[in-house]
Amino acid sequence: MSARTRLPLFLVSAAGLAALLGFGVAGLPAFGDYHGPYGLVLNHVVLAQRHTTNVVAAVVFDYRGFDTLGEELMLFAAVAATALILREAREEEARQVVDSVQSEPVRAAGLAAVPVVILLGLFVVAFGYLTPGGGFQGGTVVALGLLLVYLAAEHRAYRRLTPTQVVDVFEGGGAAAFVALALGALLGGLAFQQNFLPLGRIGALTSGGSIPLLNWATAIEVTAAFVLLFGEFLEEVMVERRPG
Amino acid sequence: MSYLPYALAVWLLVVGLYGVVTSRHLVHLVVCLTVAQSSTYVLLLAVGYRKHATAPIFKGIPLGTKATDPVVQALTLTDVVVSVTVLALLLAVAVQVYVREGTLDPDEIPAVRG
Amino acid sequence: MIPLQVAAIVLVGAGGLAVVLARDLLRQALLNSFYGLQLVVLFLVFQAPDVALAALAVGGGAAPLVILATLAKLRAREERRR
């Protein structure tokens, strides 16, 4: 199809599609008037059933934990695949790497920010099932903090901090732990992913049964996955910057 | 007016499609793809919103307070993760295509066809 | 619907359009991270703080980073080709 026939065909179709979607959303309850049973019931029973104050976290890690299992594996597979695709093409030549930031004050300020960001990320993970946050959000922040090492210091330091093989172990291990915890319940005669730990006191860090464990397994996997992902993409840039 | 959020979702999906179809560069195209995907976040969260409700987090507020739907928020979280994984994966493939073929214009990439 | 929500909706609608229409890649990448932050605001006024945090980490951090790294790679490769 030439670009000249493509655009009119698309515009006509897109107008039709927009009309159809509009026809569809017109059947929804007006914004703010929703009262479907699923979330309503959960909002009422979570505190009693799970001792978790953040209902979203309880849904993510427990009620709909099976979706999250798929999601964990998706992140895991995508990062493994990205690494595979990028490494395949990268020329296997010795690399001389240029540091990206030369100015000393910038570097010092950047490095000073590293522990702050990482702590922030850990905080977001730790309280994720009590207040907004959780393993995914916090894990991403921790990985971004580690990345600051790269931006502020130097590529070699980042590589030393995050050797690929070790990160692989954490990435696979975090995902495996998530599945293994679910299978563990099965071995104990419970349903797959059923909670087998005491629920604890409402609002405490130890509340929620297996939710904290799943939360931390997620955090480890997500951190490792993003560290690996950033590392692979930065490596791509570094390969090009090598002199000669 | 009370259907504006849903209209936004429709708008983002169609606009993202438009960006993809008219794109001349794969990186641009993949970013447009994520714009189209953001329509689903908006739709899900808009559907689960309730007037005068708080977030479904009962820390320091009494049980039984009117709260928004937690399920759509969990679904959207999954959706956000999907979005970033697909973005990274497609960009990696795009980098590979560029290294091999030297172009990222969808109309010019050598293709199997016919 | 409160005015804050209307404003956030309109901004996101305009932001999405801007990302799509930007033909310069670097410009698009910057607009896209801006769009990510607009979404964060929208999710906050929709009372979804968990999603807003995730959108902040991804849309404001991880995604722009990967896009910028890709652009840097492509640019460097192009320069080497010449």
Added chain:
Amino acid sequence: MDVLVPLPVALPLLAAAVLAAVGTFLPAWFGDLVAAVVSVAVTAIGVVLLTRTGRHDLVYWFGGWRPSHGVALGIAFDVDGAGAALGAVAGLLMAASVAFSWRYFDETGPLFHVLLLVFLGAVEGFALSGDLFNLFVFLELMTVAAIALTGYGDEPAPLQGALNFGIVNGFGAFFLLFGIGLLYGRTGALNLAQIGRSLAGGRADGLVLVGFLLVTAGFLVKAGVVPFHFWLADAYAVAPAPVCVLYSGVMSDLGLNAVAKVYWPVFSGPLAAHATALRAILVTLGVVSALLGGAMAFLQRDLKRMLAFVTIGQIGIGLVGIGLLTARSLAGTTLYVVSDGLVRGSLLLVVGVLIRRIRSCDELNARGGGLPVSGVLFAVGGLAIAGLPPVGSFFGRALIEDGATGGYRWLPVVLTAASILSGGALLRAAGRIYLGWGSDREPVLGEEQASPEQEEPAHPPRGSLVVMLASAAALLVVGVGMAAWPGLPGKAVTAAVRTIDRPAHAAEVLEGKPPPHERASAPAPSGTSIAAGLASAAGAVGLALLALFGGLEALARRPVLRLKALHSGIVTDYVTWLTAGIAALGAAFVLALR
């Protein structure tokens, strides 16, 4: 709750994660071993689950969250006959694929097996899940693993196939999710049975129609139904043969199965009044797919691409069976896709042998260059695809054709024509490659695709060739020999009767009430369908001979070229077709179903 139900998903995913964590420290054969053991285990579990679904579905609530007062709190697997069968087929194809690829690639890291295992886990989850959003998650997981596997080249073909796969399937998934959002806004439910129960009282208004459109379109993209099929041929042409086996043998079939799996519990209530119009639309879509797939297959010289179009054509025939909206035709589709999926998988492995030996799977390039044993396998597979009675899929097609009553009596003729084209394409290739018939110049087939680098032909060790051919033969024997399982059609019809009984199914899932047990029987194939099967096989042989010795030049050149030009390989075109297809399908729904 049956403790085996979560294992087909959990085992491959756990194995994948562990393999990724420790794989680099272990020898290469470890990955082969893990993948082989897991896929055999998954196959065995699938067969056991299949035998247990005879009287009721296996409903499994993750986390032990059983529904309270009809509201599902968690996610359920709802294993019925079709799901269990497809799950077992996926395991079997994967086992064959792992055995086949044992010495196939010149080098594989552990990541290849990791991605294969993730793909298998996603396939199983998609086959067994009874939750709409969970279906989306596994659909995306499948896509993510598949993008990488498609790019995992065994030949230096362009990577554009992987991109087209990812982008088009990505949009398919967004449409699905948009539809999920609509349905959730109306019903506040994600469990299929619960959504259906909530919609049953209402009428088919805009939200229901558009929700049905978007959800169905998302699955049809995966299945590769025209006009959502464009990405499929490009992905096959690029992906390694052992990976294509999984795509062709089970991924497309699952997309198709999902249409039935969602239509009956969710939409059959509000759309019941419009069954006639819906039947017309779905059957038309299936017929167009069947004919276009067959015709395009006949015009290919790249064997993997040919098999991609064969897949599209056969999925079209399967969609006809679903679209007729009866239990018998639905059972026919299940039998048909399971049996032919295995046969297509076997054919792709035979193509893989060819690639491994002469580094090409181009029909004209390989003229006279095939092993005689593979020639026999390929020819038998071609005849099975054509639908020769009483080979495997014949019984499925007979159920579909005999269910075509009333205004659909013309269906056997059209399906025969489609089968002649697909079978004729394969037999033509078999004649040229393995017998050296015909010429090695055939301008109407166009230029050679994906031109591989000129490499010396490889001479793989005898032992690995034996393993490769044995895995291909095993799939063929199971696929073709399914007909020998007595009473299989009857069992399939019994299962389908339960699938379409919406209220009983909902009570079974949500309240645990055992469904009424009624043993249905399948009628013996009618004279018409036997004649159609024989005509398909004879026609395919005749067409192949005509093409080899009569010359293809007789074919109308201009329309052929125009048809091929539509498959441009340009992703922006494909997204345009996707938009146009959804808009057209939606217009048909809105106009016909109101």
